Amino acid sequence: MQQQGTDGTGEPLVAMRNVGLRYGTGPEVLRDLDLELAEGSFHFLTGRSGAGKSSLLSLLHLSRRPSRGLMRVFGHDMQDMPARDVPVLRRRIGVVFQDFRLLDHLSAQENVALPLKVANSMDADRIDEIVQELIDWVGLGKQAQARPPTLSGGEKQRVAIARAVISSPRLLLADEPTGNVDQEMGERLMRLFVKLNSLGTTIVIATHDLSLPAQYGYPLLHLEDGRLSHESGGAA
Amino acid sequence: MSVSELSLDRDPSSRFVPWIVAALSLMCAIALGTAFALASMTADWGRAASDQVTLRVATGDTDIPALVDQVARLEAVSRIEHLPREQVARMLQPWLGDVAQVDTALLPLPALIDVRLKPGASTSELRALIADRSEITLDSADAWLAPLQDLAGLARLVAWVLAAVAVGAIMLVTVFATRSALVNQRQTVDLLRLIGAADGYIAKRFQRHGLRLALFGGIAGTVPGLIVIFFATAAARLQGAALLNGLTPSVAGWLAIAALPLIVALVATFTARVTVLKLLRASW
Numbered sequence: 001m002q003q004q005g006t007d008g009t010g011e012p013l014v015a016m017r018n019v020g021l022r023y024g025t026g027p028e029v030l031r032d033l034d035l036e037l038a039e040g041s042f043h044f045l046t047g048r049s050g051a052g053k054s055s056l057l058s059l060l061h062l063s064r065r066p067s068r069g070l071m072r073v074f075g076h077d078m079q080d081m082p083a084r085d086v087p088v089l090r091r092r093i094g095v096v097f098q099d100f101r102l103l104d105h106l107s108a109q110e111n112v113a114l115p116l117k118v119a120n121s122m123d124a125d126r127i128d129e130i131v132q133e134l135i136d137w138v139g140l141g142k143q144a145q146a147r148p149p150t151l152s153g154g155e156k157q158r159v160a161i162a163r164a165v166i167s168s169p170r171l172l173l174a175d176e177p178t179g180n181v182d183q184e185m186g187e188r189l190m191r192l193f194v195k196l197n198s199l200g201t202t203i204v205i206a207t208h209d210l211s212l213p214a215q216y217g218y219p220l221l222h223l224e225d226g227r228l229s230h231e232s233g234g235a236a
Numbered sequence: 237m238s239v240s241e242l243s244l245d246r247d248p249s250s251r252f253v254p255w256i257v258a259a260l261s262l263m264c265a266i267a268l269g270t271a272f273a274l275a276s277m278t279a280d281w282g283r284a285a286s287d288q289v290t291l292r293v294a295t296g297d298t299d300i301p302a303l304v305d306q307v308a309r310l311e312a313v314s315r316i317e318h319l320p321r322e323q324v325a326r327m328l329q330p331w332l333g334d335v336a337q338v339d340t341a342l343l344p345l346p347a348l349i350d351v352r353l354k355p356g357a358s359t360s361e362l363r364a365l366i367a368d369r370s371e372i373t374l375d376s377a378d379a380w381l382a383p384l385q386d387l388a389g390l391a392r393l394v395a396w397v398l399a400a401v402a403v404g405a406i407m408l409v410t411v412f413a414t415r416s417a418l419v420n421q422r423q424t425v426d427l428l429r430l431i432g433a434a435d436g437y438i439a440k441r442f443q444r445h446g447l448r449l450a451l452f453g454g455i456a457g458t459v460p461g462l463i464v465i466f467f468a469t470a471a472a473r474l475q476g477a478a479l480l481n482g483l484t485p486s487v488a489g490w491l492a493i494a495a496l497p498l499i500v501a502l503v504a505t506f507t508a509r510v511t512v513l514k515l516l517r518a519s520w
Contacts, residue, residue, distance in 0.1 A: 063429075101427050106241065114428070
């Protein structure tokens with residue numbers, strides 16, 4: 001499955017050709033990856049523990065460069081991309097981590113505001129306005145000033161999602177976003193992702209829960225021993 | 237949002253940094269104070285030595301008033317004084333005891349003529365005048381001040397080296413503290429990079445932290461340093477030795493020492509920035 005992109009130029013948002021990744025001098029953890037993510041698409045990324053899901057996500061959120069192969073993100077070749085230019089691309093990618101990675105000494109509101117603050121592209125009043133809107137949208141209006149240690153798993157996950165989408169990323173990556181919450185909260189979060197996708201955000205959700213792809217019917221990227229296979233989605 | 241993303245104020249690796257910087261700033265301030273005080277003192281010596289000479293005329297039939305008249309007419313001379321014989325005799329008091337008890341008329345005392353030169357004037361005219369008169373010797377303080385000036389110059393050099401070592405140590409302390417803080421804050425730093433923070437944005441947080449710590453340490457070390465310099469140089473001048481009269485930093489010297497906390501803070505800020513950027517640029 002290779003969806004053709006809708007990046008205005010017909011180019012996929014992310015394109016990988018024969019990509020490999022190894023850590024240091026160790027063996028390749030990802031091998032011969034071919035992948036295209038079209039703008040506005042929604043994919044599930046599945047695979048057993050150790051199959052390479054986190055490694056693939058680390059390539060997609062530009063934490064690592066491929067050890068070999070070609071990778072283009074938003075029309076830029078990653079092989080030649082100078083380190084100083086990477087932050088600008090990262091601002092177009094939202095990431096929801098399995099362990100949330102919220103800063104405990106900041107309030108929920110301050111955590112959500114971080115991407116806008118580091119981008120330094122708008123004044124503090126405008127940031128406060130947008131953050132408040134988004135916090136309300138994810139249903140955390142009353143917990144805006146709470147610090148993460150006082151929030152439940154589901155609330156932390158929603159703060160993490162709000163932080164990931166606040167700068168209107170073109171690509172949203174979520175690593176096991178329903179892994180630490182109960183089923184009801186998991187469904188609420190999935191509805192949130194579907195809504196974001198309907199607004200145009202390209203989404204990749206890594207999960208070991210095979211019932212999710214079956215339930216939502218989006219295309220599947222399956223990793224096994226570092227190799228990627230593509231499957232079309234099941235019935236929603 | 238006013239709270240910093242990096243909780244550097246609570247970082248354990250920074251706890252002792254202000255006090256180490258304070259100790260090094262104290263050392264640096266005292267070293268600079270010593271260097272500046274010695275510079276002022278030797279400048280004083282130089283001024284005194286360069287515009288004052290003595291003509292020593294051996295006993296004989298030299299016409300002293302005529303000689304005084306000749307010397308006074310030289311372009312380089314601003315003032316001249318033939319020292320009275322009693323004053324010359326008093327100079328021998330350390331060897332002869334109370335000269336009032338000695339018949340100085342029996343002593344073969346030379347005639348001494350104090351000559352004050354115009355500022356910056358050379359002694360060449362004077363030397364030419366007495367060149368073929370072997371009974372007249374020109375005494376200049378240069379001869380005996382030169383070794384003292386060399387010694388003071390060496391002490392000044394040592395003081396500058398000590399000050400440089402202190403500043404170097406402050407840079408090293410900053411490097412180690414910054415590296416430790418970066419390791420302790422690694423997860424937060426990684427997160428900030430993932431959400432698009434440029435390396436300069438992260439470095440700025442460490443810079444500000446380094447600046448605050450170093451400014452506090454610099455002030456805590458420099459203030460006692462200024463007090464030590466003030467009392468130590470005053471105590472030395474109170475010894476009564478004329479040579480030590482100029483032993484105090486100049487106004488510019490005092491100002492330079494007072495500016496030490498700012499210099500230390502700037503050094504720490506720059507060092508923290510370079511350290512963070514270097515470490516961050518090592519990874520993509």
